[in-house]
Amino acid sequence: MSLYFDHMANTPVDSRVVEAMLPHLRETFGNPLNLHDFGAKTAAAIEEARQKVGDLIGAKAPEIIFTSCGTESNNFAIKGIAKANEKKGKHIISSSIEHFSVLYSLKELEKEGYKVTYLPVDKFGVVSPESVAAALTPETTLVTLTHASNEIGTIEPVREIAEKVKGKAVFHVDAVQTAGTIPVNVAELGVDALTLSANLFYGPTGVAALYLKKGTRILPFLLGGTQEEGKRAGTHNITGIVGMGKAAELAKLEMEANAKKMIPLRDKLLKSIPEMINDYFVTGHPTQRLPGHASGYVKYIEGESMSMFLNMEGIAISTGSACVSKALKASHVVVAIGVSPEDVHGSVVLSLGKDNAMADIDLFLEKFPPIVERLRQMSPLHK
């Protein structure tokens, strides 16, 4: 028996995605830049996938650039857009709850002389559109914000922010946690660039994309051949791209039903855990949150220990950003919503997937409170 509640870190690959990838893994290998049928077959497979990924987010196929991961898309978007617009200015607006791939890209630009405004968030993790408007200067070239943080699950008011940014800077959104999970339409949201990753919507790891609105200037990040219209060099991840296309197609069809199924499970976790465990506090927004996302923190004990004890019961959860849990640092995202650094160490992220059921929630609620109780008895911090 095992329960996987770590879908914000990585989703399993849907079996229909595996089936779509298999024939290409075996037989599609021609280089699409070369003038022969083997290459043409690869090019056709890639372009079909590009169309499907575009369809998922309301973009045109040529606006989709395939990359190797969300981290690459974020690095590429931030550095590429900032540098392509350097003549206008060197000011960027972001927030205090961004993923490390955004944060460290910005830190590097700061070393090169860029100024970055990191907007605060409210206690639910919301970036206010007014704060974005107030931070814009004539030197601002880029606004880069998450659509929803993997750590707290709050869905940001991207459309309202886009209205403030429009015509003043390029607006890039890290939609790794939202694209394929909730409706994301680039035209309706009004964004110029958007990061999405297959491994968050039941596609394979190793493939992601950057949506770039037609006419948006960017410098390439990976330099070399003429792939992706010269915007991203490097041999294509053929099978991965096919898998991302199929996963996008399925997500478009099924995300609404998946969300409908997950929301009651999530809400039961959000409601029941604080009822069952003293000094447990939910993090993130009460309503504007990802359908499968239930995060919080337990006072007096370490997330790492909870994670390991739960693992012994066959239950997989995360204790913050999957990308930093080995760093053992207090999550800057949870700190940003006002949780004290001590309490941040007790943060937990339960992220559900389309295959979880109410029985999983019941089992979790049976196993979790005794673990917390036991750890608290061992904890010197617990009164």
Place this chain on the structure above:
Amino acid sequence: MSLYFDHMANTPVDSRVVEAMLPHLRETFGNPLNLHDFGAKTAAAIEEARQKVGDLIGAKAPEIIFTSCGTESNNFAIKGIAKANEKKGKHIISSSIEHFSVLYSLKELEKEGYKVTYLPVDKFGVVSPESVAAALTPETTLVTLTHASNEIGTIEPVREIAEKVKGKAVFHVDAVQTAGTIPVNVAELGVDALTLSANLFYGPTGVAALYLKKGTRILPFLLGGTQEEGKRAGTHNITGIVGMGKAAELAKLEMEANAKKMIPLRDKLLKSIPEMINDYFVTGHPTQRLPGHASGYVKYIEGESMSMFLNMEGIAISTGSACVSKALKASHVVVAIGVSPEDVHGSVVLSLGKDNAMADIDLFLEKFPPIVERLRQMSPLHK
């Protein structure tokens, strides 16, 4: 009936590699940074692959950093090593026959104030070790050279060059065309950093590696999470990495037998084509060349046309670097060995794989001369 002579652009995935990948594609999805069994399973699969890739080139597993493609490894190595050693100096040595992923990375560094010496090659495409020694200055921090160009197939005297570079600069070698095809042992060669890519030795596309000798300083290229010991952020391409590991294991066992099989086929092409076609000239080295590599140029006609006519007969070849053939530019590599820019347009690269047989060569030799003849009759350049 179809013949694939474009293995320098991409190899098909070996069926045993596909089989090794499949269970992981279906079932290995935990984030290896997270503290649960799903993540541990992924970590174990990645570390097993890392060991196998290390074994292929005589490296220790922790010296292998997984990336998404050879282009990324080259961009990462060049920028990362140059910038990590910037305090020592800003001079880099390279050659006139490098892949575009090397060339354009260097061009970008030149814009930032670096000086790059592009060493010439002789008529066979060989970089002389003495020229490297002569170019080294106290400000030189990096020497970056190809082990064998995909366009001319000449195997460079890397060990002799390493002896000149040792103790004076970091030596990076682009071994995309050699690792897994001919013996590559980093200790014997004496290199500090080396790029290799799974898709050139019957592994999948979308995964490659950078070997970095223990103690060699580098700045990360992809910034974000703590993956790959902080050297390469981004969610791992789990299935791709497993496939690269399996492909490396098979290459180590079978490359010698594969080469033995390919060399006579290659030599028949190198010998017969000039006998059958007037004004056809072999490019690259007569003996120091990749086992499956037969390149040359046909005067008075375009490689593009030959490629397309051959494709109509079911034969796939390349007309230069696969990464640039859509650019329709004269190959800088073939120009570097002294071929005139007009003649470069007639260049062809025939690259064989382990599954080609002598019957394929015979068929090619039957089909190719009449195509050249026909195109020459159509060509205004032909006397």
